[in-house]
Amino acid sequence: MLALVMVLQVVVGACGDNDDGAKVRSIGDDGSSSASGSASGSASASGTAECEPVGDIQEADTRVDVRLDEWVVDLGVPAALAGKIGFVNENIGEEPHELVVVDGVTPTDLPLDDDGALDEAALPDGALVGEVEAFPAGQTCDGVFELDPGEYTLLCNIVETEESGEVESHLKEGMVTTFTVT
Ligand SMILES: [Cu+2]
Structure with missing residues (x-):
């Protein structure tokens, strides 16, 4: 399995080298580099960072x-009990x-910018719980968030300029x- 993942990463990396002119950005991108140190320079340069898991999936009370x-964002289950919820993306x-x-903002109430993307800065205080930042096709990237009872909205906020x-x-x-x- 590890070998397969490595092969996929190589393939993705190769795609990143062949710059097709598309640019990718995501909200909250502070430019921090991968803690794993395994992300290739070419992948970072193209904006297609490797997976940076959030939290430890082993510590999740529930996995979704x-x-x-x-x-589409397709959930295995539509709901879970409060606690450390691990999204296996x-x-x-x-x-x-x-x-x-x-947290607490329905899809139709999300504040949008001119590109039709979520305007993070326009969200109510505390509504932005967190994010698993952009990761390549073919990979799985976990994110563990401690969630209280409530209604949440999950989305992908990538914007590409062709x-x-x-x-x-x-x-x-x-x-x-x-x-x-x-
Ligand atoms: Cu997306």
């Missing part, structure tokens, strides 16, 4: 399978994706869903 694809698509966790100048917001394309914690 999440499948990220163009253009599998990117089954062809592009990098991420998972942003928002060479043509066309802007593609993954949120606008439909990568958003709701999740209930009881």
Whole structure:
């Protein structure tokens, strides 16, 4: 399995070298480098960072399978009990994706910017719980968040600018869903 993952990473890395002109950004990107030290320079340069897990999935009280694809956030279960909830995010698509966790703001009430992406700064204080930042297709990247009872919105907030100048917001394309914690 490890060998397979390494092969996939090499493939992804190769794609990153062949710059197709698309740019990827994600909210909360502070430019920090991978703590694992395994991310290749080319991947970082293209904006397609390797997986940086959030928290320790081994410490999660509950695991929720999440499948990220163009253009859907597909949850294995729609709800879970409060506590440390570990989202096991599998990117089954062809592009990098991420998972942003928002507390108490429904999909239709999300503040949007001009690109149709979530305007993080316009969220109410404390609504942005956290995120698993963009990671490549074919990989699985975990994120553990301590969640109180409530209604949450999960989304991918990647925006790509094509060479043509066309802007593609993954949120606008439909990568958003709701999740209930009881
Ligand atoms: Cu996405």
